[in-house]
Amino acid sequence: MVRTSSRLVVSLLCAIVLVVTGALAAAAHVVLRPGSATQGAFTKLTFHVPNEQDTSSTVKVKVVFPDARAELIPAAVAQTKTGWKIKINKVRLDEPVIVEGHEIWEVVRSITWTAVAGTAKIGPDQFDEVSVYGGPLPSVGKIYFKAYQYQSDGQVVAWDQIPSDSDPHPAHPAPALTLTPPSGGTAQKSGMVGAGFAGDTAVRLTAAAENTPAERDESPSMLAASLSVAILLAGGMGVGLLAGRRRWARTRGNDA
Structure with missing residues (x-):
């Protein structure tokens, strides 16, 4: 009986190792938090950037915005980051996008x-975050932001693969944002939108970002959830094995 229980424990532990290993691999990706937002809204988006290299540091992070017309984000500003220089690259559209009656000709690309201080870098086995605040978010189901990590040894790690039917889980997926319709099924109305585009968009977006609490991702991360499950399973197996051994010991004592 004890031998059978031991085999079961070994099998379950192997399964847990596979779960946790998969979670660690996923945690090594550049991911976007929160992973979902409301169509038509302004929101803060934070990119979690882990460095999975053993001998080099991440010294530059580049995030590329969606460029399909239906997926454009008309305006965005970057959150300041101590020790890092920020460059925003904009492009002029062939035709403007219309937001609450205002023509928008230029969007963030x-x-x-870029790290400029000696200690401003993401070292091996470390992670950091970069954030943007923008909107209004497009009325589509999902958009992708391609991300690139530039390493101190010259290597560039690209997170720019878009899932497809032939490759639903690419090795280097681009950070994804799922977009849902606002309650009522119509585009969200915000006084910020019209006012923002009527004047200096960057200034108003910055003010809005400072005065609006950042959206928090209340759901546990994949890694934390997997580790919690692993701990609970391991604890349960330990209790079960101990109880089995006690029952086996009592049975042998009674037989004697």
Whole structure:
């Protein structure tokens, strides 16, 4: 009986190792938090950037915005980051996008954070975050932001693969944002939108970002959830095995 229980424990532990290993691999990706937002809204988006290299540091992070017309984000500003220089690259559209009656000719194409101080870097086995605040978010189901990590040894780690039917789980997926319709099924109305585009968009966006609490991702991360499950399973197996051994010991004592 004890031998059978031991085999079961070994099998379950192997399964747990696979779960946790998969979670660690996923945690090594550049991911976007929160992973979902409301269509038509302004929101803060934070990119979690882990460095999975053993001998080099991440010294530059570049985030590329969606460029399909239906996926454009008309305006965005970057959150300041101590020790990092920020460059916002904008492009002029062939035709303007209309937001609450205002023509928008220029949109953000990419934002780059470059370390300028000696300690401003993401070292091996470390992670950091970069954030943007923008909107209004497009009325589509999902958009992708391609991300690139520039390493101190010259290597560039690209997170720019878009899932497809032929490759639903690419090795280097681009950070994704799921967009849901606002309650009522119509585009969210915000006084910020019209006012923002009527004047200096960057200034008003910055003010809005400072006065609006950042959206928090209340759901546990994949890694934390997997580790919690692993701990609970391991604890349960330990209790079960101990109880089995006690029952086996009592049975042998009674037989004697």
